[in-house]
Amino acid sequence: MSPAKWTEPVLHGEATDWQAKFCLRCALMTSSAIREILKITQRPDIISFAGGLPAPEIFPVKEVEAACIDVLRTAGQEALQYTITEGFLPLRQEIAKEMHQYGVEAEPPNIFPTNGSQQALDLIGRIFIDPGDVIVTDSPTYLGALQAFASYEPKIECLPLDNDGMQVDHLEEILKRNKVRFLYVLPNFHNPAGVTLSLERRIALVKIAAKYGVPIIEDDPYSQLRFEGEELPAIMTLHKENTIYMSTFSKILAPGLRLGWVVGPQALISKLVQAKQATDLHTSTFVQMVVHNVIQRGFLGGHIKLIRKVYGERRHIMTDAMEQCFPEGVTWTSPQGGLFLWVTAPEGIDTRELLKTAVEHKVAFVPGTYFFPHGGGLNTMRLNFSNAQPDMIREGIKRLGATLKEAIGRLR
Amino acid sequence: MSPAKWTEPVLHGEATDWQAKFCLRCALMTSSAIREILKITQRPDIISFAGGLPAPEIFPVKEVEAACIDVLRTAGQEALQYTITEGFLPLRQEIAKEMHQYGVEAEPPNIFPTNGSQQALDLIGRIFIDPGDVIVTDSPTYLGALQAFASYEPKIECLPLDNDGMQVDHLEEILKRNKVRFLYVLPNFHNPAGVTLSLERRIALVKIAAKYGVPIIEDDPYSQLRFEGEELPAIMTLHKENTIYMSTFSKILAPGLRLGWVVGPQALISKLVQAKQATDLHTSTFVQMVVHNVIQRGFLGGHIKLIRKVYGERRHIMTDAMEQCFPEGVTWTSPQGGLFLWVTAPEGIDTRELLKTAVEHKVAFVPGTYFFPHGGGLNTMRLNFSNAQPDMIREGIKRLGATLKEAIGRLR
Numbered sequence: 029m030s031p032a033k034w035t036e037p038v039l040h041g042e043a044t045d046w047q048a049k050f051c052l053r054c055a056l057m058t059s060s061a062i063r064e065i066l067k068i069t070q071r072p073d074i075i076s077f078a079g080g081l082p083a084p085e086i087f088p089v090k091e092v093e094a095a096c097i098d099v100l101r102t103a104g105q106e107a108l109q110y111t112i113t114e115g116f117l118p119l120r121q122e123i124a125k126e127m128h129q130y131g132v133e134a135e136p137p138n139i140f141p142t143n144g145s146q147q148a149l150d151l152i153g154r155i156f157i158d159p160g161d162v163i164v165t166d167s168p169t170y171l172g173a174l175q176a177f178a179s180y181e182p183k184i185e186c187l188p189l190d191n192d193g194m195q196v197d198h199l200e201e202i203l204k205r206n207k208v209r210f211l212y213v214l215p216n217f218h219n220p221a222g223v224t225l226s227l228e229r230r231i232a233l234v235k236i237a238a239k240y241g242v243p244i245i246e247d248d249p250y251s252q253l254r255f256e257g258e259e260l261p262a263i264m265t266l267h268k269e270n271t272i273y274m275s276t277f278s279k280i281l282a283p284g285l286r287l288g289w290v291v292g293p294q295a296l297i298s299k300l301v302q303a304k305q306a307t308d309l310h311t312s313t314f315v316q317m318v319v320h321n322v323i324q325r326g327f328l329g330g331h332i333k334l335i336r337k338v339y340g341e342r343r344h345i346m347t348d349a350m351e352q353c354f355p356e357g358v359t360w361t362s363p364q365g366g367l368f369l370w371v372t373a374p375e376g377i378d379t380r381e382l383l384k385t386a387v388e389h390k391v392a393f394v395p396g397t398y399f400f401p402h403g404g405g406l407n408t409m410r411l412n413f414s415n416a417q418p419d420m421i422r423e424g425i426k427r428l429g430a431t432l433k434e435a436i437g438r439l440r
Numbered sequence: 441m442s443p444a445k446w447t448e449p450v451l452h453g454e455a456t457d458w459q460a461k462f463c464l465r466c467a468l469m470t471s472s473a474i475r476e477i478l479k480i481t482q483r484p485d486i487i488s489f490a491g492g493l494p495a496p497e498i499f500p501v502k503e504v505e506a507a508c509i510d511v512l513r514t515a516g517q518e519a520l521q522y523t524i525t526e527g528f529l530p531l532r533q534e535i536a537k538e539m540h541q542y543g544v545e546a547e548p549p550n551i552f553p554t555n556g557s558q559q560a561l562d563l564i565g566r567i568f569i570d571p572g573d574v575i576v577t578d579s580p581t582y583l584g585a586l587q588a589f590a591s592y593e594p595k596i597e598c599l600p601l602d603n604d605g606m607q608v609d610h611l612e613e614i615l616k617r618n619k620v621r622f623l624y625v626l627p628n629f630h631n632p633a634g635v636t637l638s639l640e641r642r643i644a645l646v647k648i649a650a651k652y653g654v655p656i657i658e659d660d661p662y663s664q665l666r667f668e669g670e671e672l673p674a675i676m677t678l679h680k681e682n683t684i685y686m687s688t689f690s691k692i693l694a695p696g697l698r699l700g701w702v703v704g705p706q707a708l709i710s711k712l713v714q715a716k717q718a719t720d721l722h723t724s725t726f727v728q729m730v731v732h733n734v735i736q737r738g739f740l741g742g743h744i745k746l747i748r749k750v751y752g753e754r755r756h757i758m759t760d761a762m763e764q765c766f767p768e769g770v771t772w773t774s775p776q777g778g779l780f781l782w783v784t785a786p787e788g789i790d791t792r793e794l795l796k797t798a799v800e801h802k803v804a805f806v807p808g809t810y811f812f813p814h815g816g817g818l819n820t821m822r823l824n825f826s827n828a829q830p831d832m833i834r835e836g837i838k839r840l841g842a843t844l845k846e847a848i849g850r851l852r
Contacts, residue, residue, distance in 0.1 A: 037678055038678040049568065049655060051567065081522055087516065089520065097505060108501065109694070109695060156461065172718075282726075286724040308554075308555040308556055309558045313698075
């Protein structure tokens with residue numbers, strides 16, 4: 029049978045106008061500005077603080093190789109076969125142990141592996157948000173969450189951030205006025221802002237949410253990456269029954285595997301399982317078994333220490349360089365963990381414009397305004413400190429400092 | 441820092457009534473009946489024809505191991521890092537070559553890797569279906585597609601099946617009366633029915649769809665698994681501009697990896713990429729690179745021949761056993777490929793009831809009615825012939841024959 033005979037089409041129409049075929053929801057799905065920025069900044073001559081990439085030099089490549097071999101030799105057929113949507117039970121047991129390190133007591137039925145925590149955000153949007161429903165986020169907030177939720181067409185009410193995280197004092201007013209589906213919170217080393225929610229605010233948040241019966245979504249990819257200061261309790265430990273917690277192996281192991289997890293009450297997990305079954309049947313059996321194999325021997329503890337050390341050094345190198353190179357009037361957060369810090373330039377600087385001259389200086393960042401659900405923050409930007417190596421960080425900050433000086437000079 | 445101090449909750453509420461918190465969409469997301477059946481039939485004493493599992497004995501475990509080692513040693517950091525949503529370019533190039541075997545000429549920008557073809561179905565639902573929009577499927581049809589689309593709340597118009605596949609003669613009437621978003625078709629070795637759409641109907645389908653400007657979704661997981669008869673052209677080859685094609689490595693390599701792909705016009709692929717970015721950022725870099733590594737040396741050709749041989753034998757063993765053991769009045773399809781065949785018992789038999797006695801006889805199947813979007817087909821059932829080994833197939837069909845005899849006896 030030659031495929032050649034098949035190449036005779038019955039019809040050879042005009043190119044279809046696909047834009048006209050898409051449904052209304054698609055108007056909400058635009059390619060993110062960040063995505064476009066990241067494409068530009070992938071040029072090898074540019075020092076990019078724009079992405080959110082972990083340091084690849086310390087990925088546990090050898091441990092993953094050993095795990096692949098072990099899994100395939102001892103349970104190859106199982107690893108390559110379909111599995112249940114709920115996830116690979118031994119992995120869920122390991123995550124339960126891991127959660128103990130986060131201060132959260134959970135059993136396997138409360139734990140649900142997903143394709144990175146981005147999928148958890150999508151599934152949560154799917155089970156909670158009908159078009160027009162109100163949700164509450166901080167502002168700025170994680171852009172991936174805004175994108176995941178946008179498909180379900182929510183109305184977003186925002187709480188501003190300061191150095192102690194989400195400003196919860198306006199929350200009660202919002203909850204009084206609206207039937208709110210959930211609160212979305214990034215308590216530790218916030219993406220993009222790098223700030224951490226104070227204990228006082230965590231407690232206040234939990235009490236107000238409970239009073240109005242509004243679930244809290246605790247998005248916590250970074251808490252294990254604390255290189256300074258004292259750990260704070262997970263929101264889930266403060267009110268377990270009302271919290272849906274999510275985290276990921278992307279920052280403590282490797283993002284290319286795509287494995288995250290949700291912790292929550294069983295009724296919630298069951299609904300997420302139904303939602304996930306319809307979206308992709310299950311997360312890769314092989315990936316789940318490989319990650320289980322890597323972590324079951326207690327590998328993560330030592331590895332997380334290494335990541336903390338490397339990221340802590342890089343954050344210090346970056347803020348030291350900023351002290352030296354950034355002009356007066358520019359301020360920044362000094363996160364005690366995570367991957368990102370937040371820079372505020374003087375009023376009047378539009379960092380979207382600044383990015384253009386920065387790219388001419390061969391350095392890049394993400395303009396902060398993209399992280400605000402309702403706009404604003406034109407003079408802000410997000411910098412990643414985990415991915416670039418020390419010399420590159422110093423050189424990149426020098427270039428960015430020069431760019432800022434020029435722009436501020438033009439303001440006067 | 442001891443996690444112990446964290447275990448003091450601020451609030452210790454009543455268990456939240458999560459059902460009351462979920463959005464309206466959730467009413468459409470019920471756990472599939474099949475899922476529940478599969479749980480029962482996983483008892484080791486039951487011979488199950490209920491699942492849709494490939495034969496694990498012939499999974500290429502050693503080739504996957506070699507690929508993992510090669511990928512991690514030559515490009516470990518890349519394999520464990522984030523990648524672009526569009527997918528790993530060398531994999532897309534290999535899929536383009538593979539598509540040539542299917543008679544479809546495509547370039548990498550037309551090809552989009554997904555987490556199995558189930559994710560492709562979800563993303564297609566997401567970009568085409570607003571609540572109340574009309575789509576057309578065959579009936580019975582693939583249950584996973586119904587579940588994926590259900591989240592987007594379509595109205596489904598159905599075309600009945602016969603031995604030549606979807607009966608397209610009623611299609612024009614439906615397209616005249618409704619603004620239809622897309623036609624969903626399983627042209628080869630239909631799941632659940634095992635039938636294949638004839639060339640005449642493919643041509644008719646393409647012409648009518650083009651006349652009304654309605655895109656065709658061609659879901660083709662099985663065409664490479666033809667063990668008898670002559671190949672038919674993919675619908676995409678008949679009208680490329682109006683067809684969205686999808687297939688998967690689940691049936692020709694291994695389902696546990698979760699890797700499928702979509703082929704389509706670039707404007708369509710761009711929108712799917714946006715949709716996928718919001719749902720899970722990207723498909724596992726590692727899995728994409730491992731599959732690329734396995735297939736780049738031309739492994740699939742020989743492996744697919746082996747699968748065809750094994751499944752062809754099993755299908756023959758099953759239909760031979762049915763000839764011997766099934767009572768008069770029971771008919772079945774004899775697929776020339778794929779994983780499933782379709783049994784029709786005499787009117788009056790409800791296969792949901794039959795399943796209960798079948799399980800007592802320690803054999804299982806899926807009642808056919810679950811595959812009908814609007815019900816019906818109470819006397820039908822789906823049998824899988826790829827997963828059980830020959831002796832088990834013979835024994836299972838014997839048990840099912842006895843179960844059918846009893847039930848038919850009770851009818852009189």
